[in-house]
Amino acid sequence: MLVPLTRAGRSRNIAMSQSSPRRCVRALTLAFLASTALPAAALAQSAAAPVAELPVISVTEGQRGSLTVLSPREAWEELQLLPGGVSLVTADEWAGTPATTIKDMLDYVPGVFAQPKWGEDTRLSIRGSGISRNSHLRGILLFQDGVPLSFTDGGGDFQEIDPTAYQYVEVFKGSNGFQFGANTLGGAINFVTPTGRSTPGIGVRVDAGSFDFYRLQANVGGSNGALDGYITGSYLSQGGFRDHSSGTNMRGSANFGWQMNDRIETRFYFNATDVQQDIPGAVSKTVALNSPKSANPTNVLLDYERNVQAIRVANKTAFILADTTKLEVGAYYNNKSLVHPIFQVLDYGYEDYGAFGRVVDERTIGGFANRLVVGVNYGTGTVDAQRYTSVFGNSGALVYASTDEATNWNLYAEDNLYLTPAFSLVAGMQFVNASLGRIAYLGTVSGGNDYQMFLPKGGFVWELAPSAQLYGNVSRSGEAPTFSELTNFAVGDIANLKAQTGTTVEMGSRGQTPTFSWDVSLYRSWIDNELQCQDTGVLLGLSCT
Numbered sequence: 016m017l018v019p020l021t022r023a024g025r026s027r028n029i030a031m032s033q034s035s036p037r038r039c040v041r042a043l044t045l046a047f048l049a050s051t052a053l054p055a056a057a058l059a060q061s062a063a064a065p066v067a068e069l070p071v072i073s074v075t076e077g078q079r080g081s082l083t084v085l086s087p088r089e090a091w092e093e094l095q096l097l098p099g100g101v102s103l104v105t106a107d108e109w110a111g112t113p114a115t116t117i118k119d120m121l122d123y124v125p126g127v128f129a130q131p132k133w134g135e136d137t138r139l140s141i142r143g144s145g146i147s148r149n150s151h152l153r154g155i156l157l158f159q160d161g162v163p164l165s166f167t168d169g170g171g172d173f174q175e176i177d178p179t180a181y182q183y184v185e186v187f188k189g190s191n192g193f194q195f196g197a198n199t200l201g202g203a204i205n206f207v208t209p210t211g212r213s214t215p216g217i218g219v220r221v222d223a224g225s226f227d228f229y230r231l232q233a234n235v236g237g238s239n240g241a242l243d244g245y246i247t248g249s250y251l252s253q254g255g256f257r258d259h260s261s262g263t264n265m266r267g268s269a270n271f272g273w274q275m276n277d278r279i280e281t282r283f284y285f286n287a288t289d290v291q292q293d294i295p296g297a298v299s300k301t302v303a304l305n306s307p308k309s310a311n312p313t314n315v316l317l318d319y320e321r322n323v324q325a326i327r328v329a330n331k332t333a334f335i336l337a338d339t340t341k342l343e344v345g346a347y348y349n350n351k352s353l354v355h356p357i358f359q360v361l362d363y364g365y366e367d368y369g370a371f372g373r374v375v376d377e378r379t380i381g382g383f384a385n386r387l388v389v390g391v392n393y394g395t396g397t398v399d400a401q402r403y404t405s406v407f408g409n410s411g412a413l414v415y416a417s418t419d420e421a422t423n424w425n426l427y428a429e430d431n432l433y434l435t436p437a438f439s440l441v442a443g444m445q446f447v448n449a450s451l452g453r454i455a456y457l458g459t460v461s462g463g464n465d466y467q468m469f470l471p472k473g474g475f476v477w478e479l480a481p482s483a484q485l486y487g488n489v490s491r492s493g494e495a496p497t498f499s500e501l502t503n504f505a506v507g508d509i510a511n512l513k514a515q516t517g518t519t520v521e522m523g524s525r526g527q528t529p530t531f532s533w534d535v536s537l538y539r540s541w542i543d544n545e546l547q548c549q550d551t552g553v554l555l556g557l558s559c560t
């Protein structure tokens with residue numbers, strides 16, 4: 016059975032870093048959340064010269080519960096093969112926090128900036144990626160168990176992420192997300208779910224706190240022969256510290272696995288979200304210091320909110336083709352409704368679907384250990400966008416309508432060649448093809464653009480000792496603009512927007528001693544055609560060009 020690459024005769028003891036029609040969408044969301052309690056009863060039953068080589072390791076069901084979802088230890092071993100900054104944070108690290116935002120999950124990960132705004136929304140940047148954004152996400156790709164979570168145009172959101180629903184999170188900074196096909200400046204984040212084999216039994220969590228905060232979360236997991244399943248659901252309500260910052264959310268997620276034999280496993284994923292959130296908005300420094308609970312008066316007058324209903328289904332199937340080769344394939348579908356009263360009432364419907372394939376081959380070639388990862392991602396999606404004048408938060412006259420379409424596919428490969436048992440050279444490449452198009456109906460212009468990027472990478476990993484590594488890499492990054500670059504209160508043609516590209520140099524070290532651990536990276540990025548947002552001070556401070 017395929018296992019993460021290690022060098023013969025070496026043991027590992029590296030600690031993990033310190034640091035988860037639109038009315039139909041809502042109806043399906045509520046139905047899914049209500050159904051999470053139904054399967055509980057069923058699940059509860061349940062010797063030569065030191066030449067680099069790939070050791071054969073037998074893995075029992077107790078040691079490895081799933082072919083589709085790695086254990087934290089297995090995932091950490093794979094991260095050590097990458098020539099740059101990576102982190103792994105287990106749920107134990109954020110279990111003692113409120114566990115409501117991305118900041119709770121990633122607060123102590125080096126190079127990650129996570130700043131809560133209101134409710135569960137967070138401003139996130141890795142190594143300066145998307146730093147101009149104070150809404151939505153750009154420059155970082157999101158995954159769940161290696162299945163894409165981000166929108167097809169490259170954007171993303173966090174309100175659908177429930178920290179109580181994940182067993183660990185992997186952070187791939189910069190080009191270190193190549194093995195998932197991530198090509199952005201910031202890299203990738205992979206949220207990994209528990210399975211019925213890794214987390215059997217029933218769990219309940221109750222939280223209560225100041226400002227009318229309370230949450231109820233419950234989960235159940237178990238396995239029966241070749242089948243396993245895990246279901247979790249939560250309800251959260253809070254009044255918020257600031258005025259006009261109250262909100263409620265319901266989230267549910269489930270995954271069900273079928274291990275047909277010891278070489279084939281398929282896993283189905285289901286997620287549902289219903290979020291209703293007031294937005295307090297930005298205030299001046301003087302107001303923030305002297306009246307910190309105050310909301311922006313315009314936000315109160317126009318009843319700014321962000322309300323999301325979403326459902327998602329996905330599949331991931333793993334095949335062990337040989338003792339040295341593993342194939343992963345899958346597909347996903349997302350349907351999301353956003354009703355967002357701000358200076359106008361935004362009524363957006365999102366639909367995304369895609370597929371992916373990934374091969375990992377580990378073998379000895381000419382006496383040298385080698386690990387090759389090759390994959391392809393394909394996604395396509397549409398945004399049905401409508402905007403209305405705001406009548407104190409209610410929809411008035413229609414002033415904007417368009418259908419936005421995006422298609423994105425990329426090919427990627429990354430190879431580790433071990434010249435010695437302790438030193439490997441890493442080479443990678445990606446080819447990215449992204450297409451954006453808009454059909455205008457009212458208040459905008461039609462247009463489109465295609466972007467093609469070839470992104471190479473080279474680096475090394477040097478194991479100085481069993482628990483200490485030195486690494487370095489040089490890489491290219493590239494990201495096409497998202498629809499938010501155009502629709503974020505700017506007027507223009509998609510064809511005028513160029514892709515942001517960059518070159519990054521990185522060197523660092525990670526490891527541990529019996530008394531402490533470290534994770535240090537030095538990097539520098541040179542950016543061309545940086546996607547920026549300049550506040551012109553017009554239109555209630557929201558005009559962005």
